Amino acid sequence: MLTDFERVNFDIAKIESWPYVTALKTGGSDLSKIILTPENTKHLEAEILKFVATQKTSENLLKRRNGITKHLTKVLTNKFRGSKLSTFGSFESGLNLINGDIDLCLQFNGEKPKKVLKKIARMLNEDGMDNVKLITTAKVPIVKFIDSQSKIPVDISINNSLAVYNTELLRRYSTFDPRVKPFIISIKHWARNRGISDAAMGTFSSYAWTLIAINYLQSLDQEVLPNLLKKDGSDTVTIDGTKYDIGMHSDKELNYDSKNQRNTGELLSHFFETMAKDWPWNNGVISVGSGKILTRKEKNWVAIKPYISDAIQDSEIKRLGKFSLPVEDPFDNKHDLGRVLDVEGIFEIRDEVLRAYQLISESANWDIISEIKYPEITPNEPQLDLFDDLRNQDDDKTKRDLESLYAQLKEIEKSVSVRESERNEAIKMSKALRRNSELAKEQTGLSSELRPRRSKIDELQSKRDSSNNHYIPVHFIEEEISRVYSLLTTESLNRVEMNLEKEKQMFSWFFELQSMYEHSKLTRKYHREFLKILEQQQQSIEHIKDIRQEMIEIQSFGKFTDFDDLAMKLLKELNPLKRERRNLRREIGRLEAWLRKQTHFNNNKNSRNKGKRRKFVNNRKVDDVKSKVVSGDSFSLQDLEVLLKNGGLSSVNQPKGKSDKSKRKPKKNNHTVTPQRGKRGKSSKNQ
Numbered sequence: 026m027l028t029d030f031e032r033v034n035f036d037i038a039k040i041e042s043w044p045y046v047t048a049l050k051t052g053g054s055d056l057s058k059i060i061l062t063p064e065n066t067k068h069l070e071a072e073i074l075k076f077v078a079t080q081k082t083s084e085n086l087l088k089r090r091n092g093i094t095k096h097l098t099k100v101l102t103n104k105f106r107g108s109k110l111s112t113f114g115s116f117e118s119g120l121n122l123i124n125g126d127i128d129l130c131l132q133f134n135g136e137k138p139k140k141v142l143k144k145i146a147r148m149l150n151e152d153g154m155d156n157v158k159l160i161t162t163a164k165v166p167i168v169k170f171i172d173s174q175s176k177i178p179v180d181i182s183i184n185n186s187l188a189v190y191n192t193e194l195l196r197r198y199s200t201f202d203p204r205v206k207p208f209i210i211s212i213k214h215w216a217r218n219r220g221i222s223d224a225a226m227g228t229f230s231s232y233a234w235t236l237i238a239i240n241y242l243q244s245l246d247q248e249v250l251p252n253l254l255k256k257d258g259s260d261t262v263t264i265d266g267t268k269y270d271i272g273m274h275s276d277k278e279l280n281y282d283s284k285n286q287r288n289t290g291e292l293l294s295h296f297f298e299t300m301a302k303d304w305p306w307n308n309g310v311i312s313v314g315s316g317k318i319l320t321r322k323e324k325n326w327v328a329i330k331p332y333i334s335d336a337i338q339d340s341e342i343k344r345l346g347k348f349s350l351p352v353e354d355p356f357d358n359k360h361d362l363g364r365v366l367d368v369e370g371i372f373e374i375r376d377e378v379l380r381a382y383q384l385i386s387e388s389a390n391w392d393i394i395s396e397i398k399y400p401e402i403t404p405n406e407p408q409l410d411l412f413d414d415l416r417n418q419d420d421d422k423t424k425r426d427l428e429s430l431y432a433q434l435k436e437i438e439k440s441v442s443v444r445e446s447e448r449n450e451a452i453k454m455s456k457a458l459r460r461n462s463e464l465a466k467e468q469t470g471l472s473s474e475l476r477p478r479r480s481k482i483d484e485l486q487s488k489r490d491s492s493n494n495h496y497i498p499v500h501f502i503e504e505e506i507s508r509v510y511s512l513l514t515t516e517s518l519n520r521v522e523m524n525l526e527k528e529k530q531m532f533s534w535f536f537e538l539q540s541m542y543e544h545s546k547l548t549r550k551y552h553r554e555f556l557k558i559l560e561q562q563q564q565s566i567e568h569i570k571d572i573r574q575e576m577i578e579i580q581s582f583g584k585f586t587d588f589d590d591l592a593m594k595l596l597k598e599l600n601p602l603k604r605e606r607r608n609l610r611r612e613i614g615r616l617e618a619w620l621r622k623q624t625h626f627n628n629n630k631n632s633r634n635k636g637k638r639r640k641f642v643n644n645r646k647v648d649d650v651k652s653k654v655v656s657g658d659s660f661s662l663q664d665l666e667v668l669l670k671n672g673g674l675s676s677v678n679q680p681k682g683k684s685d686k687s688k689r690k691p692k693k694n695n696h697t698v699t700p701q702r703g704k705r706g707k708s709s710k711n712q
């Protein structure tokens with residue numbers, strides 16, 4: 026792939042950042058003339074083994090890593106019910122460097138992965154983790170962060186099941202032959218230190234380098250590693266609807282014995298020689314899954330434009346076409362791990378390979394070959410000794426530092442408290458104004474009902490009155506009709522003659538009553554409607570009166586959105602302050618822990634001098650000092666000493682009455698993440 030660039034003519038200044046590539050292009054260096062002799066490389070074996078021994082995971086590192094994982098497992102599985110946290114990556118495969126990250130995968134199907142990662146990022150941020158970054162553009166979205174205490178980097182991905190399987194494949198390879206582990210670890214270390222092992226920076230990922238290294242060992246004339254994959258469909262998994270063949274041969278099935286007798290140092294120098302002289306991507310595809318380097322034709326991964334030769338002539342081209350330096354994922358055969366590379370990354374990789382080969386040919390030692398190129402981006406070793414900087418420092422200086430930290434904390438507390446109360450007021454105002462505007466809306470709604478209802482009332486009233494001016498209740502007419510009817514009919518039944526005049530009157534009254542009855546029924550209907558609507562009208566009026574009473578006279582202060590904006594602005598100001606406060610408290614906790622340790626040590630030496638009287642005086646003094654801290658009064662070094670001997674800052678922060686842990690309700694669904702285990706972790710929870 027680089028050969029096409031070596032053939033074209035261009036302004037050499039464009040590649041001056043890569044001296045070894047430039048030397049090749051200008052003829053300053055001729056690879057065919059650089060030949061390795063046993064003399065050049067014989068020291069490498071011992072150096073590599075010595076270096077690899079320094080990368081052994083110490084008890085302390087293991088404890089710290091396990092502590093972080095255990096803590097995150099607790100917090101994440103608590104937050105995402107039904108989820109499971111698994112570890113994968115180099116610490117599981119055995120191919121780790123001591124400054125390697127913790128790779129975690131949360132198996133969870135409750136919500137979309139990006140949403141889950143966003144929530145995790147927020148939790149980690151709130152807890153003051155360093156460099157929390159949410160990377161959602163990658164093939165597998167992740168949250169990256171650095172444990173603030175140990176400085177160990179952590180990656181969390183969601184449902185990244187395939188990585189769990191490919192880690193197992195790497196683990197199998199790493200234990201297959203004793204040369205594999207030191208060989209791969211050395212290449213990873215070299216790539217990391219030379220700044221060419223970061224997919225986010227346009228170079229190969231650590232995983233890709235591991236595959237390149239394995240594939241080299243598989244494709245030697247006398248290979249060191251076989252192909253472990255069966256690829257016969259006998260063992261498959263389906264992830265997100267795609268089927269992957271994950272079947273692996275057992276060691277027994279393979280019964281493999283390598284004829285290759287080279288030691289790790291020789292393998293390593295030969296690796297760089299091959300990479301320099303026989304750049305695998307000129308026509309090949311790295312394919313651990315096939316157990317050899319495939320030709321581009323075999324894989325059907327022919328490079329697509331723009332090529333390097335295009336990019337070198339056109340500086341606008343930042344990325345090359347597909348399959349520039351292809352590395353096939355062993356399980357996801359469609360995935361080219363070289364897709365992340367950019368033009369500069371490719372030049373950087375080529376330059377570093379040429380450099381390593383040149384240095385080896387000059388008998389350089391391993392420290393020089395793998396020398397750190399960019400200290401600012403190379404991960405530091407984990408910080409396992411919390412008191413490293415304090416051990417050689419005078420304790421009085423530590424006490425003075427502590428005093429100054431307390432002063433800073435006091436200032437920060439003040440700023441936090443002012444902003445918090447301002448924010449609470451803004452939230453209250455926003456709520457009140459929001460309520461006011463809701464009430465105003467309701468009032469307008471009710472008022473708009475009044476007018477049409479009033480005309481309906483008038484209409485019903487006039488209908489009722491016109492149907493019968495004097496409203497006589499229906500039941501009265503009914504009773505009268507029945508009385509008259511009974512008079513008329515009973516007399517005739519008893520055959521008692523009724524005076525004719527009387528009878529006429531009764532009949533006419535009876536008919537009149539009947540006509541009144543019809544009218545009255547209609548009137549009753551209108552009357553009832555009238556009463557109902559009148560009541561509605563009354564209720565609306567009452568409601569409006571209530572609303573008016575409830576509305577607070579704060580309209581003049583502005584809109585509720587103004588207060589929402591203010592609350593948001595204050596929150597943004599509060600976040601860094603709280604982070605600073607948390608860091609200060611942590612640092613105070615650390616210094617206190619150290620000084621307490623020292624005090625305890627000294628006390629043990631002088632324990633015979635303790636007396637009852639002193640204890641009594643001390644207790645009084647402790648209370649005095651604690652009240653000074655709470656009230657923010659200044660206090661002396663002596664006060665500080667008293668405080669340290671009696672529980673430090675955490676003992677002051679606990680409000681009275683809450684200190685009895687047994688009375689506390691267990692907190693469910695605690696959303697804050699505190700990778701600091703032990704007392705300090707706990708005290709930061711309630712921030």
Ligand code: CTP
Pocket residue numbers: 113114115116120121122125126128187188189191192213230231232233235362
């Ligand atoms: N992984 C993957 N696909 C990638 C990158 C990584 O499947 N494109 C998986 C691999 O299982 C890899 C793990 O994620 O082992 C962790 O990736 P990374 O941390 O980059 O590599 P490690 O092998 O853990 O190396 P390091 O020691 O540098 O952390």
Ligand code: MG
Pocket residue numbers: 114115116125126127128
């Ligand atoms: Mg890793």
